[in-house]
Amino acid sequence: MKNKSLILSLFILTLLFTSVNLLAQEEETILMADKLIVDDMNSEIIATGNVVLDRDNLKLTSNKLTANQNLGEIKATGEVVIQQEGSKLTGQELTLNNKSKQGVLTGNPKMENEGATITGNRFEFNLDTNKLFVYGGAHIVDESQDLIADAEEMEYNDVSQEVILTGNVYAKRGTQTVNAEEVIINLKTRKMIAKGKTKFVIPSDEKGD
Numbered sequence: 609m610k611n612k613s614l615i616l617s618l619f620i621l622t623l624l625f626t627s628v629n630l631l632a633q634e635e636e637t638i639l640m641a642d643k644l645i646v647d648d649m650n651s652e653i654i655a656t657g658n659v660v661l662d663r664d665n666l667k668l669t670s671n672k673l674t675a676n677q678n679l680g681e682i683k684a685t686g687e688v689v690i691q692q693e694g695s696k697l698t699g700q701e702l703t704l705n706n707k708s709k710q711g712v713l714t715g716n717p718k719m720e721n722e723g724a725t726i727t728g729n730r731f732e733f734n735l736d737t738n739k740l741f742v743y744g745g746a747h748i749v750d751e752s753q754d755l756i757a758d759a760e761e762m763e764y765n766d767v768s769q770e771v772i773l774t775g776n777v778y779a780k781r782g783t784q785t786v787n788a789e790e791v792i793i794n795l796k797t798r799k800m801i802a803k804g805k806t807k808f809v810i811p812s813d814e815k816g817d
Contacts, residue, residue: 638662641673652676659684666692670702681705688713695721699731709735723751728762738766746773753795756780769796777802783811 642657653675661668661684671686682704690697700715713731729744746762748755748771760775773779773791780786781793781800789804802808 639673650676666690688715695719724753725749726762740764740766748773753793753798754782755793757791757793759791768794770794785809 638661639653639655640658640660640662641655643655645652645654647654653673655673657671659668659670659673661673668684668688668690670684670688673682673684675682682702684702686700688697688699688702690702697713697717697719699713699717702711702713704711711733714729717728717731719726719731726742726746726748728742728746730742732741732743733739740763742762742764744760746757746759748757748762757771757773757777757779759773759777761773763772763774764770765772771793773793774789777788777791778785779791779793779800786800786802786806786808788802788806790802792801792803793799
């Protein structure tokens with residue numbers, strides 16, 4: 609399906625939670641680094657220098673990784689890269705909490721998957737509600753949807769398969785452009801709804817000789 613690129617971008621976050629939880633022992637997790645500290649008294653693992661966390665078909669690399677096993681929290685800092693089956697998530701600091709199922713990625717975060725990219729200043733995600741939030745200026749390019757969009761904030765709901773753009777929204781899909789305070793795009797039906805002081809440009813169908 610053509611809408612799978614953005615959906616898979618969120619799916620990589622779901623896989624991340626299940627894959628980097630060091631408390632779960634159903635599958636083998638391999639952690640490599642230049643220096644590794646295992647503090648059993650504080651139930652903490654600290655890895656620094658060329659850190660690679662590998663589990664199943666997902667790989668996380670960073671300059672430093674700290675995992676608190678009791679709290680189920682993981683923090684990766686410095687050149688954070690998460691790769692899985694052609695999908696890539698990058699940033700400078702990633703924090704995950706396996707209890708709350710919430711996470712934050714900062715430092716020029718970017719998601720890339722099959723011709724789609726999402727960038728912003730801050731990514732927040734909640735796996736209980738299957739939502740991704742982008743703050744501080746969201747930019748989307750999705751070749752499969754022929755879509756380019758900019759907004760102050762973005763919300764992606766995996767359940768409804770809707771992208772909600774708010775604040776000075778500019779969206780271009782094919783030859784159509786829209787400016788509005790809020791734009792809702794359904795990736796499944798390709799339906800677009802614009803709200804608040806909307807300007808919609810319908811291109812001329814005239815063709816040159």
